[in-house]
Amino acid sequence: MANLPPSLSMKSVALSGASSSSCNDRKLLSAEQLILDLSNPELRENALHELSKKREIFQDLAPLLWHSVGTIPALLQEIISVYPVLSPPTMTPAQSNRVCNALALLQCVASHTDTRMLFLKAHLPLYLYAFLNTSSKSRPFEYLRLTSLGVIGALVKVDDTEVIRFLLQTEIVPLCLRTMENGSELSKTVATFIVQKVLLDDVGLEYMCTTAERFFALGRVLGNMVTSLAEGPSPRLLKHIIRCYLRLTDNPRACDALGSCLPDLLRDATFSGCLYDDPPAMQWLQQLLHNIKVGGRAPQGLAHMFVN
Template sequence: MANLPPSLSMGTPFGGPSTSAAGAPANKDRNLASAEQLVLDLSNPELRENALLELSKKRELFQDLAPLLWNSFGTIAALLQEIVSIYSVLAPPNLTPAQSNRVCNSLALLQIPDTLISCFHTLQCVASHSDTRMLFLKAHIPLYLYPFLNTTSKSRPFEYLRLTSLGVIGALVKVDDTEVISFLLSTEIIPLCLRTMEMGSELSKTVATFIVQKILLDDVGMDYICTTAERFFAVGRVLGNMVQSLVEQPSPRLLKHIIRCYLRLSDNPRACAALGSCLPDSLRDGTFSNCLREDQIARRWLQQLVHNVGVGRVPSHQGGGFEHML
């Protein structure tokens, strides 16, 4: 297999040299042989579907799968080929009526192919591994997923595309790496996440809000959001709309991420002052007491948020918030 580092050569088990424990070398050798063959199969269009499915199902068994995927010749290109191949169905306005009908009929029958979902899962593996994460970013691979986040259809196939794409971005931000945050901020990730937070399913809204939360928790991300009134109020408007929708259809998990975003914003003096007038009343008046009854951490965050906003309010004539910048 081309371009593999010595630690991932054909004769070396994943994770380092063979151990002397009974049965361990044989198991590792079998896993290694299986993983390497499946990775080789990815470059063969006729074998790719099965290889992706097997790698997706067994990726936890393969140590250092991400470096193997990245360093094997043509593998990442094969994964990107799977992704790019469905771009053509993302823009119905460009289709003729006959083509549109055909696509719509196909999508009505379609669950997103296991092959494509497995492809996303494989990329998520590469995005989260310490040896491949920055290579993944430097190759700008997240940008190949952005067309799926830019869709507005609420049909199940498109929603599944958004969710799996967000899963890859979520794997990147989980590591709390400022370099990752800086890269994402140089792209359109904030407006794309905000779009999903407005119109996605509960699950995709939750993942998108988690990504925004992780960006805010980084000082670079916090400064980016709070540098201009437009950015702050864009985030605040979407968070407020989600809170309002949760009054009717509560979701403890989503609400927890929303509260954490607000709490982090309250660490910025100008943002905290602005929250004094735009924080939803339902977060202050006990509307969500039952929703958060089982989550002590979220209740504590909410109490701290209300306290911060209460003591952080600055009279508007003093220009303490963002209002004077609009």
């Protein structure tokens, strides 16, 4: 292009810019039409599928979804429609796929800087909690739980105390603990990531360490996960678990308690091979053990250290 005459070179650039602009315009028109289709029950299923599949290529899809008339109510209608098949668990794969497509669009809204707080102030995460409270391990339910966790994960990715306060007030931690106990490896990983992000906020750490009940509920679940990972290692999940433990040592009373309830499997070389290729995780584990050794006191009568 550098060897072309200036007039031709500039014409080529102009055509390229026009082509790019035209392509973006077509994508915008396509997204707008699909969003309009969401309000039509007969066209909604296809619109949900297409928008969720192409949401990464549609720029500013979240504001379009949020500000278009009737779109969010249509997505909520999809979510509420499967409540009756949660218990007893009779949801079909087709029903699960359809509502997960709606959840994927809500995740888009939860991720965008312009719509995240609007999403939160409308208390939309509460509509997802019924899915996190299910216990069926069938694929449709597991897919639903995982997609719901993805929406919550999108909220906590950005460090914001207001988000953490909202989630704590709506009891997200017990729901995450339930998934950490009973979910698939991937669901456990996302749920543990959410708990980790809660703990990394000062408000979240204080919440988890205010009472013995909360602390030991978390400690029991983390300990059980460590035991299960000894049989089937998952480096990514283990990394999140270690980070949760390490953050707990920033609270003096929790650090004392961990002196007796930290799993022995984290104290010996059980996971050395699992963490070999992850220097940050290995460093976190070493720091965790150091903090407990330096900060821990006599591990007797631990419950009295927590204020009910």
